[in-house]
Amino acid sequence: MRCVKCQGTASVDLPSRNAAYCAPHYLDHFEYEVGHNIRSLKMFTPDERVLVAVSGGKDSLALWETLIRLGYKTTGFHIHLGIGEYSDLSREKTEAYARAHGVELIVVEVEAAVGATIPEVSKALRRVPCSGCGLTKRYLMNRTAREQGFSVLATGHNLDDEAATLMGGVLHWQMDSLGRQAPALESTHARLGRKVKPLYTLSEKETASYAVLRHIDYVVDECPHSVGALSLLYKDVLNRIEAESHGTKLRFFQGYLKNLRPALASAGQKVELRECATCGEATTAEVCAYCRMVQQVYRWKQRRVAPAPTPAPTTPAPASPSA
């Protein structure tokens, strides 16, 4: 297979785009695509400070690398989840990347913020770890972005993430989440920043190819808690279809953005946001889901420490300890 730009031997073939590229031209293609997404959806400008959520995986590190190369002002934000060696390795890789590139990185530990690691949160809530993990990450990313003066938060969600989320939303007709899914979400409250996904048109294989060709040292291993996750099943199904019908994932998600989302957005009711009575963050309830989770974790820990006859505390736990 030959590179469509120079006719040299191709390293990456992209049947969905009817193209193949040698390594240097693939890197150009990837960075051009990310830059185009940022500009076309007005995600942010070169003058804005961007907080980039970095897990240590291929997508977030590929995003950070690209934004740095495109000249954007970035700071990394890593959340240490407390998932044993997996989290330690993720932090190590992220910190090593920041050191090697001389870029600023903010690290927050879930154990310090919530009072428990993600596996402990899962036990306290009696729910799968991904549930408390997602809630905690969204809360800490938003709070940190605001506290540190960033107007925009960028995440490494790629085309496969977006198509799988959309598929889940359609299969279960989750109209609320369907109406909210978008590659660029404007702030809807003074305490909520803009959220953007510059990789939304690039498949997971494209981001992995970029990371390998740029020699980015990322965490290859999967989160141990993701085994059996529905999102992985949806991704597998979509990639089986993609193998037989190239371009399906991109058409599926872009078709949603063009045809369905505008209708859902105009038909949907406006969500009234207020400030959480405990921590002050934006929420639809009196006390936000994060604070309720922290209180539940606190009570669970108290029960584990205290012998059975000891009564539970009558006042809520401190809900939002500093990160």
Next chain:
Amino acid sequence: MKVVFRIPKPHQVEVQGRRRVSDLAKELGFNLESHLVIRGDDLLTRDAMVEDTDTIEVRPAISGG
């Protein structure tokens, strides 16, 4: 050739004979839409030929939970 898989459990498979990456994928049952095929520092396209003397890594591109 040696074909190395790192996920879900690290393991290695021996395959005899020169063939295309797409044929290797069919034979070993992995999807080229969701896996990278790596030889040394190079990524291989589906039509690339792999040789008996090669060591190939098949790396999943899919992550998430």
